[in-house]
Amino acid sequence: MTAGSRGDAAPYTGLGRGLAEGGHEVTVVTHACFEGLVAAAGSADVLLLSSSLGPLGHAVAEGHGLPSMGVYLQPLSPTREFAPPVTGTRSLGAAGNRLAGRVFFGLGSATVPDAQRLGEEVVRALRAAGVRGVVQRGWAGLSVTGDDMFTVGEVPHAALFPRMAAVVHHAGAGTTGATLRAGVPAVPVPIQFDEAFWAARLVSLGVAPAAVPLRGLTADALGAAVARAVTDPAHTERARKLADRLGGEDGVRPVLTAVDRL
Template identity: 40%
Template sequence: MRLMLLTSGTRGDVEPFAALARYATARGHRVRLGAPEHSGVELSGIDTVGLGMNLHRMVRTHGLSPWTAVRRFRTEIRPGMREMLRAAVRETLAFGPDLVVHHPLVLTAPAVADALGVPRVLTEFVPVATPTREFSAPGTPESVLSTVGAVSPDPGRFNRSTYAVPRGGARLFRADVERACAQLPGGRAPSPAAGSRATLMAVSPHLLPRPADWPDRVHLTGAWHETAPEALPDPAVAAFLRGGPYLVASFGSMAAGDPGARGRAVVASARAHGLRTLLLTGWGGLALPEDSRGEDVLAVPAAPLDVVLPGAAVAVHHGGAGTAHTVARAGVPSVTVPFLVDQHFWGRQLHRLGVAAAPIPYRELTPEALAPAVGEALAHREPARRTGAAVRREQGLRTALDVLTGI
C-alpha cells in the first residue's frame, strides 16, 4: 500500500507520524511523510518531503502563546499555512497514494484525496474534531476554565457545541485552501464527498477512556510510540541520573513569560522535597538563574525523555499530548503547568486519573504553588506506576496500521 502521511505543527505533531512511517515501512508499505521543516524530529530513514511552516523559528523568536498567534497571524502564521497547504496538495499529487492519512491542520487533505479518488483517514492526538457530550473541545474557553475550576467541567449537552470553535478556526483559511486546490485537476477543489473513512485517535485509552457517543469509525489506538534502542544521554546527564532521587522538568516548545522565574520555582520546589533537578530548557521555556545553581541541578537543552523519566521521582511538564503520554508511560507522577490549547485538557485528565497533582497555569507558577503540588504528586507514585505498566502494554502503531490496511 502507498501511504501519504501529512502533518503540521510542532514536535509533538511530527514524532507520532514519524513513528507510524517507520513502522509501516518496516512492514513492506511504501510511505511518504509530509512534515514541517526544522521540527527537531529525527527523520532519517523516512521518505520525507518538507511542507514549510517553520513554527520552530517563530517560537524561538517570539514565543508561543495565543497573543503571539494573533499578532503574527498576518505576517507569519497565514503565510506559513498557505505554503503548507499548497505543498500538501503538490506532494500528494506527485506521490499518487492509495490512502491519505492526515493531521487536522492539513485542510487540503480532503480535497486532494477526493481528487485522486482515494480514501483518507483523519488522525487526532487531541480530540478536537470528534465531538462528544462527555467533555468540551480541548482548548476552548470552557475546557481551559474548567482546569482552574472557573466553570463546571461537565456542561453536559452543551459540550458537543464547543467543537464548533475549532471548526470555525479552519474557516479562517478557506481562501488559502481554495488557492492551494488550484493545482488539482480542473483547477479547483472537488465537491465535498464522504468524510474521512476513519479517524485514528492516537491516544491511550488508559488516559482517555473512550466516550460512549463516539461513532464506530473512530479508533482509539493508543499513542504512537517507537520502541527503539534507548539512546544513551551525554556523560554529564548519565552521571546525574546515578546521583540519587531527582525531578525532571521540561516545557518542550513553550517559551512564553519568564523562563528564569520558572526555573527558580522548579529548583526551589525540588529542594523542598530533597530532590535534585534535571532541567531540560527546550525551546526557551525554562532557564537556570545564577541564584539557583548548585551541584544538585543540571540544566541541558534536551535529553531523551524515555531515558531520563523512568528513574525520576516526579516530573514537571507543560502537559502537551506527547509529553503527557511519555510521562504516563514511564510510570512517573507529575505536575502539569499548562500554557495553552490541549495542555489544560491533559493536565485535568492526569489529575482526574490520580497520577498527577492539580494543574498550575504557567502564569501562577511560583515556589509557593509548586512545592505543595510536587508533594501531592509524590503521593501518587503507586497509581502512576500502575498506569505506566498498562500504557506500556499498548500497541498503538500496530492497531493503527491494522485499521489502515483494513480500509
C-alpha cells in the same frame, strides 16, 4: 505530518515504523530539528495528519489528489465524557528516597515572556520540595544553575523519564503519553490548547496530585505539588499500573487497519 516539540513528533515516528512494517512506504513531515528522530523514504500515497496541521494538511492532500486521515493525539470533537480539549475547557523510607531523586521540568514548544523569572521560580519550587532538578531548555529558553540543578536540551523522553522521581511538564499530548508510559508521577503545568484537558486527565487518573497552570504559577504552589507527587505512594502506584496497561496496547494496529481500508 506534524508540528511542535518532540512530544508532538515522536508519536508519529512510532506510528510510521508500524505502518512501514505493515508494508507501506512512510514519509514523516516535521521540523528539521527532528531529522534524527525520523526516517523519510519515497513518496506518499496517504497523508496522515496531526491535529495542529489538520486543516492545512487536508488542503495539501486535496491539492495533490491524495486521501488524508487525521491521527490525532487528542479528541477534537466534544463527547458525552469530554468537552473539546483544544479549547482549554474542563469537562521516610521509600518516600524519603524519592525526595532525594530528580524531577524533570519542561515546557516543550511553549514560549514564556520571562524565561529568567520562570527558571528562578522553578529552582525555588524544586528545592522547597527537596528534589534535584533536570530542566529542559525547550523553546522557552529556560536555564538553571546550581549543584542540584541541571539544564538539558533535546533528550529522548523514553530514556530520561523512567529515571525521574516525577515529571513536571506542559501536558502536551505527546509528553503526557511519554510520562504515562514511563510509569512515574506527573505535575502538569498547562498553558494552551489541549493541555488543560490532559492536565485534568492526569489528575483524575491519580497520576498527578494537582495541575499548576503556568499563568499564576508560584514557587510555593509548584513546590507543594511536586512534594505531593514524590512522597504520596498512591501516585507512583497508579502511574505504574497505567504504564503496564499502556505497554500492552498496540496503538498502530487500528491506524494500519484504517489506512488499508482507504
